Amino acid sequence: MAETDKDDLISILEEHERETDVPNTLPLLPVRDAVIFIDMVLPLFVSREKSVQAVEEAVSGEGFLFLATQKDPGIENPKPTDIFSVGTVGRILRVLKLPDGSVKILAQGVVRGRILNYEKTSPLFQVKIKTLPEQPVEKVGLEIEALMRNVREQSEKVLALRGELTADVKAILGSIEDPGRLADIAASNLKLKINESQLLLELIDPIDRLKKINDLLFREVELSAMQAKIQSDVRDEISKSQRDYFLREQVRAIHRELGDFDDRSMEIAEYRKKIRRARMPREADKEARKQLKRLEQMYPDSAEATIVRTYLDWLTELPWKKATKDVIDIQAAKRILDTEHYGLKAVKDRVLEYLSVRKLNPKMKGPILCFVGPPGVGKTSLGQAIARSLNRKFVRVSLGGLRDEAEIRGHRRTYIGALPGRILQGLKQCGTNNPVFMMDEIDKLGADFRGDPASALLEALDPEQNFEFSDHYLNIPFNLSNVMFILTANMTDSIPPALLDRMEIIILSGYSEEEKRIIAYKHLIPRQLKETGLRPDAVHISPTALSLMIREYTAEAGLRNLEREIQTICRKVARRIAEGQAPPFRITKGSLVKFLGIPKFIPEMEDEPEQVGLATGLAWTQVGGEVMYVEATLIPGKGELILTGQLGEVMQESARAAVSYARKNLDAAGVDEGYLDNLDIHIHVPAGATPKDGPSAGIAMAAALISAIRKKPVDTTIAMTGEITLLGRVLPVGGLKEKALGALRTGIRTIVIPDKNQKELKEMPPSVKRRIRFVPVRHMDEVLSVAFGKTSPARSPKKP
Numbered sequence: 125m126a127e128t129d130k131d132d133l134i135s136i137l138e139e140h141e142r143e144t145d146v147p148n149t150l151p152l153l154p155v156r157d158a159v160i161f162i163d164m165v166l167p168l169f170v171s172r173e174k175s176v177q178a179v180e181e182a183v184s185g186e187g188f189l190f191l192a193t194q195k196d197p198g199i200e201n202p203k204p205t206d207i208f209s210v211g212t213v214g215r216i217l218r219v220l221k222l223p224d225g226s227v228k229i230l231a232q233g234v235v236r237g238r239i240l241n242y243e244k245t246s247p248l249f250q251v252k253i254k255t256l257p258e259q260p261v262e263k264v265g266l267e268i269e270a271l272m273r274n275v276r277e278q279s280e281k282v283l284a285l286r287g288e289l290t291a292d293v294k295a296i297l298g299s300i301e302d303p304g305r306l307a308d309i310a311a312s313n314l315k316l317k318i319n320e321s322q323l324l325l326e327l328i329d330p331i332d333r334l335k336k337i338n339d340l341l342f343r344e345v346e347l348s349a350m351q352a353k354i355q356s357d358v359r360d361e362i363s364k365s366q367r368d369y370f371l372r373e374q375v376r377a378i379h380r381e382l383g384d385f386d387d388r389s390m391e392i393a394e395y396r397k398k399i400r401r402a403r404m405p406r407e408a409d410k411e412a413r414k415q416l417k418r419l420e421q422m423y424p425d426s427a428e429a430t431i432v433r434t435y436l437d438w439l440t441e442l443p444w445k446k447a448t449k450d451v452i453d454i455q456a457a458k459r460i461l462d463t464e465h466y467g468l469k470a471v472k473d474r475v476l477e478y479l480s481v482r483k484l485n486p487k488m489k490g491p492i493l494c495f496v497g498p499p500g501v502g503k504t505s506l507g508q509a510i511a512r513s514l515n516r517k518f519v520r521v522s523l524g525g526l527r528d529e530a531e532i533r534g535h536r537r538t539y540i541g542a543l544p545g546r547i548l549q550g551l552k553q554c555g556t557n558n559p560v561f562m563m564d565e566i567d568k569l570g571a572d573f574r575g576d577p578a579s580a581l582l583e584a585l586d587p588e589q590n591f592e593f594s595d596h597y598l599n600i601p602f603n604l605s606n607v608m609f610i611l612t613a614n615m616t617d618s619i620p621p622a623l624l625d626r627m628e629i630i631i632l633s634g635y636s637e638e639e640k641r642i643i644a645y646k647h648l649i650p651r652q653l654k655e656t657g658l659r660p661d662a663v664h665i666s667p668t669a670l671s672l673m674i675r676e677y678t679a680e681a682g683l684r685n686l687e688r689e690i691q692t693i694c695r696k697v698a699r700r701i702a703e704g705q706a707p708p709f710r711i712t713k714g715s716l717v718k719f720l721g722i723p724k725f726i727p728e729m730e731d732e733p734e735q736v737g738l739a740t741g742l743a744w745t746q747v748g749g750e751v752m753y754v755e756a757t758l759i760p761g762k763g764e765l766i767l768t769g770q771l772g773e774v775m776q777e778s779a780r781a782a783v784s785y786a787r788k789n790l791d792a793a794g795v796d797e798g799y800l801d802n803l804d805i806h807i808h809v810p811a812g813a814t815p816k817d818g819p820s821a822g823i824a825m826a827a828a829l830i831s832a833i834r835k836k837p838v839d840t841t842i843a844m845t846g847e848i849t850l851l852g853r854v855l856p857v858g859g860l861k862e863k864a865l866g867a868l869r870t871g872i873r874t875i876v877i878p879d880k881n882q883k884e885l886k887e888m889p890p891s892v893k894r895r896i897r898f899v900p901v902r903h904m905d906e907v908l909s910v911a912f913g914k915t916s917p918a919r920s921p922k923k924p
Contacts, residue, residue, distance in 0.1 A: 500682020529575025772817025
């Protein structure tokens with residue numbers, strides 16, 4: 125719908141007076157998206173068949189037709205209920221027939237009218253109307269005059285803000301003295317909604333109409349002013365940006381004429397050199413050149429240009445083709461590993477096997493190793509030694525507590541501050557594509573609404589997929605097949621099975637006391653002497669003192685606490701030297717308490733007599749093997765079972781199996797079958813604040829309970845581990861090496877083990893097998909014969 129033609133409005137208002145003598149029956153022309161006011165002149169395009177016939181009917185008569193607005197402009201064939209009943213009688217001023225059969229007319233509103241009824245609905249709408257003449261205004265007082273003046277001023281403001289105010293229009297507004305006519309002229313120039321315009325049309329009282337249009341004009345002035353301000357700001361911003369751009373281009377042209385290069389040209393040229401030097405794969409090179417072309421066309425200070433620069437920096441600085449050359453010298457690698465670490469034969473053999481295969485097949489894919497063991501056994505330092513033996517760079521990333529998948533795969537570039545994942549960051553940091561890449565604490569990964577990092581690692585750690593690892597930030601495949609991934613964990617229970625399946629598990633159980641002494645003299649003491657600034661001969665720790673430190677000042681499978689105690693001794697010696705005392709200082713068993721204080725760990729059952737209902741079990745924890753004491757007692761009751769000590773479900777089931785076995789074999793214990801009917805059985809595992817679980821304490825629980833039934837004590841220097849069944853069979857358990865080391869630290873010299881665990885004794889350290897007697901058993905009867913034997917193995921002496 126076109127806006128009012130101002131020139132036609134001026135001429136027609138000057139030439140025509142308002143017509144009121146119109147026929148009562150007129151053809152109806154439904155108007156889609158406009159409300160026609162009196163004296164309003166506007167062109168109308170008529171294309172609907174009924175509307176065209178209505179125009180032809182009007183032209184063949186006196187030129188009048190009724191103009192009424194549709195309630196919904198989207199209806200193509202409106203019904204009488206779809207058309208407002210109040211409209212305007214219009215007079216056709218001009219008619220132009222178009223080639224497609226449609227008609228263009230110029231119509232002027234003459235007088236308001238209301239549809240009384242529809243005389244005809246086909247082939248055109250013909251309605252009977254009643255004209256609605258305006259109520260005359262008897263006297264224009266001061267209030268009405270002020271209202272009219274305000275309407276004129278507000279109308280001029282709206283037209284001025286739109287750029288439509290001319291001298292002729294201003295003259296017309298100033299010449300109108302009739303309030304109703306002024307309201308209609310002002311309404312015809314406002315961009316009102318259909319419902320608002322129709323409400324104005326239906327107001328017959330001119331004063332009410334003038335007040336309503338005055339309110340609407342206030343809102344329109346504010347909207348037009350805000351629109352004009354927005355457009356002005358946009359024009360100013362565009363003008364400033366264009367001006368800056370043209371000025372920069374002129375400066376660049378001047379520099380080119382002088383033979384100089386501006387910073388932007390130098391930046392683009394530098395990126396081109398970086399792209400050539402990076403030797404990227406074809407896909408990455410194509411993407412880099414595409415982004416560089418985009419950067420050339422951007423404003424250098426725009427936010428998008430900064431994002432593209434960062435992306436190009438990452439693309440050009442990643443080691444696509446940079447790699448260190450492996451030194452495949454098996455004997456030299458063996459010497460490095462032996463120098464750096466004592467023991468750990470299985471791990472060293474695996475590394476040397478990898479080097480041997482690599483020497484025969486240089487194109488082999490990197491292995492995915494996972495070192496599992498308690499804290500402080502040397503998992504991280506072993507990875508560093510492997511990197512030195514291969515002549516490779518070493519990268520370490522800690523995954524403990526990681527919950528966001530984007531930390532592995534990277535963030536998408538649509539986010540502010542987006543970066544690649546930890547893997548590509550590590551490769552960029554080391555500058556080669558074949559480092560030894562260590563991921564610590566793989567068993568402590570988390571997961572939340574941001575994704576599952578463990579699932580994201582599946583692609584990176586799969587040799588069949590990681591040659592095309594996709595990082596969300598780069599969105600280009602990167603080859604990780606040359607990377608040697610080494611992961612570390614304290615336990616495998618929390619690692620997802622799919623991830624665990626992609627890794628080769630190597631167990632680092634811990635160190636015996638003898639191994640700890642050797643490591644302390646070879647590595648720990650020299651390192652702490654160096655870190656505290658002492659000469660090698662300033663401190664000497666005797667073997668007996670070192671053994672006492674291992675047994676009573678530390679309780680661990682690894683070496684961290686032992687190194688801390690050695691560091692404490694070195695610090696105190698350093699202070700004495702700084703105060704003027706002369707070295708050397710000899711640390712003996714007797715003087716150890718002066719440097720370290722009283723012992724921190726004393727064996728729980730040391731020097732205590734054997735007791736009825738007490739048995740010694742063995743447990744495996746994240747920090748290695750530990751001795752676990754099991755207590756059982758019988759109290760008057762109804763034959764119920766009481767379990768305390770924060771036992772897990774599996775351990776509770778083991779306790780029930782032990783009780784069932786004991787009930788079934790009461791005759792072997794020398795008591796009547798109904799002996800336990802009026803007695804409650806209470807089994808307790810001390811250290812109640814620590815959760816415990818697993819089946820390996822089954823035979824210890826059964827031994828403690830049978831001890832309470834027989835009222836005969838079990839030798840507490842004999843430890844036992846094994847799962848018990850209802851029939852008394854002893855089933856194999858895991859972690860035997862860790863448990864043996866834990867028992868050795870406590871002074872245990874005899875361990876009862878399941879017969880099927882005997883094969884693991886071949887991998888047991890010789891120092892452990894020399895000091896501990898392992899008794900394999902198949903049935904609970906054999907366990908009881910050892911536990912209640914007349915000749916019990918002697919307790920280990922306090923002195924080494």
